[in-house]
Structure formats: structure tokens, C-alpha cells
Amino acid sequence: MAPGLEFTRDGEVATLTFARPEKKNAISRDMWAAIPDVVAEVEADPALKVLRLTGAGADFSAGADISEFGSLRSTAEGAAAYDKVVEGAVTALAGLTKPTVAVIRGNCIGGGCQISVACDFRFAERGARFGITPAKLGIVYDFRSTRQLVSLIGPAHARFFLLSGRLIDATRAREIGLVNDVFADLEGEVSAFVATLCERSQASIRGMNRIIGKILDGAAETDEEIETIRSAAIHGEDYAEGVAAFLSRRPPEFTAS
Structure with a gap:
């Protein structure tokens, strides 16, 4: 350092x-x-x-x-x-x-x-x-x-x-x-x-932060990387846990890192 x-x-x-x-x-x-x-x-x-x-x-x-x-x-x-x-x-x-x-x-x-x-x-x-x-x-x-x-x-x-x-x-x-x-x-x-x-879905946070960065860098529309990020989230364990927690009226326990 x-x-x-x-x-x-x-x-x-x-x-x-x-x-x-x-x-x-x-x-x-x-x-x-x-x-x-x-x-x-x-x-x-x-x-x-x-x-x-x-x-x-x-x-x-x-x-x-x-x-x-x-x-x-x-x-x-x-x-x-x-x-x-x-x-x-x-x-x-x-x-x-x-x-x-x-x-x-x-x-x-x-x-x-x-x-x-x-x-x-x-x-x-x-x-x-x-x-x-x-x-x-x-x-x-x-x-x-x-x-x-x-x-x-x-x-x-x-x-x-x-x-x-x-x-x-x-x-x-x-x-x-x-x-x-x-x-x-x-x-x-x-x-x-x-x-x-720290309590939120890290898959969501990092995916959305990456998309915001691409927008700030000039991206005007979606691309393959963005669609891959969104698809991975939908198929990920955090999405399943988030929906299940919402339906059960309990706090989610996200595990994706």
C-alpha cells in the first residue's frame, strides 16, 4: 500500500x-x-x-x-x-x-x-x-x-x-x-x-451498477452484455429467494456473491 x-x-x-x-x-x-x-x-x-x-x-x-x-x-x-x-x-x-x-x-x-x-x-x-x-x-x-x-x-x-x-x-x-x-x-x-x-441482492446491485456505468459511458440501448446480466439474474438463486420471501412476507436471505 x-x-x-x-x-x-x-x-x-x-x-x-x-x-x-x-x-x-x-x-x-x-x-x-x-x-x-x-x-x-x-x-x-x-x-x-x-x-x-x-x-x-x-x-x-x-x-x-x-x-x-x-x-x-x-x-x-x-x-x-x-x-x-x-x-x-x-x-x-x-x-x-x-x-x-x-x-x-x-x-x-x-x-x-x-x-x-x-x-x-x-x-x-x-x-x-x-x-x-x-x-x-x-x-x-x-x-x-x-x-x-x-x-x-x-x-x-x-x-x-x-x-x-x-x-x-x-x-x-x-x-x-x-x-x-x-x-x-x-x-x-x-x-x-x-x-x-449489504442486505440487498448483490447480483442485482452489481448487475444494475454495471448497466448504469454503460449508460454513463454512452450506451443508448441494450446490448448482449446487458441481456446476459438480466438473464443471469432471472435464473439466479437470489431471484427465486426474493420472490419466495415476498410471497411469504419475510425478509429475504440472499446468498449470491
Whole structure:
């Protein structure tokens, strides 16, 4: 694991923590580079159902570690190579079929906000602040992350974020759809939501998450992969259990992993 990242497991839930509180959890190049391996580990482990992402201390993440830019982004070639590493992390997170939940306190800015947007869910504490600031650095945001942002909050709000680089508070973030909800008891509410995800049919969750990902990537109609996903669900043990539980008026006990 790269310095500055901590990966832990608690039953069915994995947590990836940005652990550089003294630097507001700024994300180094090595941290970006390690994220795809973490995602692959979670995807491959049948015991894990959800990946949480959070920050140590008071902040989620204030963004990429700008102190590295002088050495790693001092040339156009270096900047392009750095961007590929960032895009690899974002692509990996967006492609994970198991749910990803960003648990946000304090600053969620720049690359930190980019990471949160790549997650399936974003829940914030009331004091959180959000912003994406490439216009302050002369950077043009990459295509995938721009598309994710536009899909999430619409072009008008995406333009406000990207072109102004201004920050907004958690209340405004919820109003525009950047976060799912804002809580005083962030840990308690997120834990309850994650428990709900773990109780649901994992075959349903992963199948639907994959289809949503294909839609966000531009799919306009069904294809062979989607029909295979839906057919497998109909013939799967979770479907039989779900129907039987509904008819018997009891909670389902899903077993598919």
C-alpha cells in the first residue's frame, strides 16, 4: 500500500482512507497509482460488498499534492504521464460493480472532489466544502471526469465548478445533486445505509451498477452484455429467494456473491 493510504476491512465492508491529515489528505502520485489495485482487490473478494472512501482527521481530501507538480508535471510529457495515473484511478473506481461510498468531512476539493464524483454515493458532514479548481492552475480537466461531473450535476453547475473554481458548502452541494445527503451524524447514517446495501441482492446491485456505468459511458440501448446480466439474474438463486420471501412476507436471505 502506498504511503498516505490505509486499507481496512470490517466484515463485508472495506474502507480506503486518505491518511495524510497534516497535508489535508493531499493525494500523491503514488496514492493515485495505488487506487486501481485496491479496487481490483475489492472486486475480486467475494466477502466484500461495499467500498467506503474517507479521509483521516478533519478533511476528505484537499486534492492532488501540488508540491509534487514541480518535479512530476514540469513538462508537457510529465503532466500527460501524471494525468494518465489520475485517470487510471478514476476509471477503476467508476468501473467497480460493488458500491462505492464517499464519506466526506471538511475539504473535498480538486482531486478529492474528483475521487468523490467517481464514487456511486457521496454523503457529507454539514461543514464540508467542495470545489474543482483546474482553472486556478491552467489545467483542462480530463474527459472522463468532466463527463462524470456533467452527468451528476448537469452542464450549468459543472461549468460553474470548472470555470470559476469557486467553493460551495455542503448545503449547496446537496441542492445541486453533488452529494446524496448531508448529515450531522455522518458515521451513523452512512453505516446504516451501507448495512442496507449489504442486505440487498448483490447480483442485482452489481448487475444494475454495471448497466448504469454503460449508460454513463454512452450506451443508448441494450446490448448482449446487458441481456446476459438480466438473464443471469432471472435464473439466479437470489431471484427465486426474493420472490419466495415476498410471497411469504419475510425478509429475504440472499446468498449470491
